[in-house]
Amino acid sequence: MDNRYSDYYLxxxxxxxxxxxxxxxxxxxxxxxxxxxxGDIFATASADEYRHAQMLAALLDHPTxxxxxxASPAAKTICPEDLARAIEGEFGAVCEYAELAAMAPTPxxxxxxxxxxxxxxxxxxxxxxxxxxxxxxx
Numbered sequence: 001m002d003n004r005y006s007d008y009y010l011x012x013x014x015x016x017x018x019x020x021x022x023x024x025x026x027x028x029x030x031x032x033x034x035x036x037x038x039g040d041i042f043a044t045a046s047a048d049e050y051r052h053a054q055m056l057a058a059l060l061d062h063p064t065x066x067x068x069x070x071a072s073p074a075a076k077t078i079c080p081e082d083l084a085r086a087i088e089g090e091f092g093a094v095c096e097y098a099e100l101a102a103m104a105p106t107p108x109x110x111x112x113x114x115x116x117x118x119x120x121x122x123x124x125x126x127x128x129x130x131x132x133x134x135x136x137x138x
Contacts (some may be wrong), residue, residue, distance in 0.1 A: 023049035038136040078136040090124035
């Protein structure tokens with residue numbers, strides 16, 4: 001196995017775990033503000049992240065199903081640090097998927113990775129809007 005494929009394969013494995021952890025984090029944030037627009041946005045993002053993990057697993061030769069960690073007890077509001085963490089994580093994911101797409105061994109894999117990249121870009125745009133409007137603090 002050449003280094004490029006090895007890096008790609010390890011990157012996909014790492015991305016699957018990141019997607020699962022991020023899904024759990026967003027599910028936790030959604031539970032903090034249930035029944036609000038902010039909560040709905042994070043619940044949707046959580047579902048997107050889990051779907052990404054499944055899409056990535058399907059790119060592997062031997063796909064594995066991944067389970068999400070349980071959600072933590074809910075608080076009453078989402079703190080600015082949580083929102084900043086979500087934004088930073090999504091920026092990192094956009095960069096990571098661009099690199100993985102450049103290494104992708106097939107056009108199909110590249111298409112899947114670019115599709116996920118597009119979702120992550122959408123998340124960061126929404127989260128910045130939440131940050132700018134203060135919607136999650138209400």
